[in-house]
Amino acid sequence: MKQIAVFLLCFMLASCQYFDIEKTSSDAILKKELKTFNWKELDSYPSFKTCDSLQSKLDAKQCFETTLANHISSKLQEKTIIVTQDINDTIMLSLLISEKGALLINAIEIDSITTLEIPEIKHLISESLNTLPTIYPAIKRGQQVKSQFKLPIVLQVN
Template sequence: MKLFCVFICVFILTSCKYFNVKKTSSEAILKEELQTFNWNDVDEYPSFSVCDSLSLKEDRKGCFQAVLTIHIWEFLKRENLVVTKDIHDTILLEFQVDKSGNLLLIDAEIDSLTVQEIPNIKSLLNESLDSLPEVFPAIKRGQQVTTKFELPIIINVN
């Protein structure tokens, strides 16, 4: 029986390597975290103060897009655009909201007829952004981040 107890004690002492804790470096943890990180999604979309009362992420996104669309549409409406041909076009605007909340028009896909009839359409679109209310940037994991998004604007001028 003593031999058995000694054998068990020796076995336990030699098997301690199974109880060693594997040390993981912070770089390895970061690398693993970055692989599982979805870079194409944010926790909170860019927002205006009128959208703050909404709690659902998709509702806030829809509110942001609606406020931006209405603002641009009303600006263009006040410009009293005069054209020789009717324009029924969907302009695809690409925006960027940086970490500071600055909204920038990156690109605009505009039909050639629309550009022919309204040659200053891009400058008008940029001007419309100057009078926007304060934009709050997108948030990812508690940090303000730069985001890009596309927004279609329908132009109907008769």
């Protein structure tokens, strides 16, 4: 009987380590979660109402960029632009869409010849962006977030 009691006592003392609960702080959990995020990828890209019905993330992104480029192009085509030489340029727009859906221009990269021929080109582009339909912001993990991207605009004036 003493042997069984000694055995149970040793067993209980040795098994106490299995009952220890490792406490994890909320900071440790947060750090671990943050390491698993892919911060460069969004759950859904910014969109217009016309692009909301698309299921594929790639199709929705392409729809947004195409709609935006077409809107800018149509607004530029409405203007009468007179030049002394033919222009065939690609304008790079660096855009930021806030978590509220507001579109801001970070930078516009334009060739110097285009700027000389059409000095008001930046103003025309800014003006065309002011008439955009409502933009729905990008979403990451169920939250509306800021997103930044570059949009090429091909400009051909003959």
